[in-house]
Amino acid sequence: MIETKFKFTLELEEELFTAAELALKNSYSPYSKKKVAAAILCKSGKIYYGCNIENASYGATNCAERTALFKAVSEGERNFSAILILTQSREPWPPCGICRQVLLEFFDLQSPVILATTQGKRKKTTLKKLCPDSFSKKNL
Numbered sequence: 001m002i003e004t005k006f007k008f009t010l011e012l013e014e015e016l017f018t019a020a021e022l023a024l025k026n027s028y029s030p031y032s033k034k035k036v037a038a039a040i041l042c043k044s045g046k047i048y049y050g051c052n053i054e055n056a057s058y059g060a061t062n063c064a065e066r067t068a069l070f071k072a073v074s075e076g077e078r079n080f081s082a083i084l085i086l087t088q089s090r091e092p093w094p095p096c097g098i099c100r101q102v103l104l105e106f107f108d109l110q111s112p113v114i115l116a117t118t119q120g121k122r123k124k125t126t127l128k129k130l131c132p133d134s135f136s137k138k139n140l
């Protein structure tokens, strides 16, 4: 966890990138050999980061986005400003369906979702674009 006092700016996007780079080193991905990391900016100003954690059963694998988010939620965070997802792939990876649903629980639809590669590609999107017609607590 990193403490920061900035509002969401390009500078802060770089802080998320740096945090994700740290997390990428810890990726436990012996099966897919695909390292993934995520860094999340909380409205409190803190940044949490995490990596994918694979499992021999495959199905018990935890994606980087959920690792980062669960770390933050478990520390009492509930409100989030942005997430950056980092991969070593040629093109940036969007979050999987399970992660989209989990992000929807805590992020505003307009929140920036930054998809980045270690080779310097970046794509900026929002949860709203990634999750059209989504189901969330607003439906209950």
Ligand code: THU
Residues within 6 Å of the ligand: 029, 032, 034, 036, 037, 051, 052, 053, 054, 061, 062, 063, 064, 065, 093, 094, 095, 096, 099
């Ligand atoms: N993965 C993530 O960490 N996040 C995603 O949203 C997509 C997939 C991980 C899971 C697995 O360890 C590897 O990438 C290949 O699917």
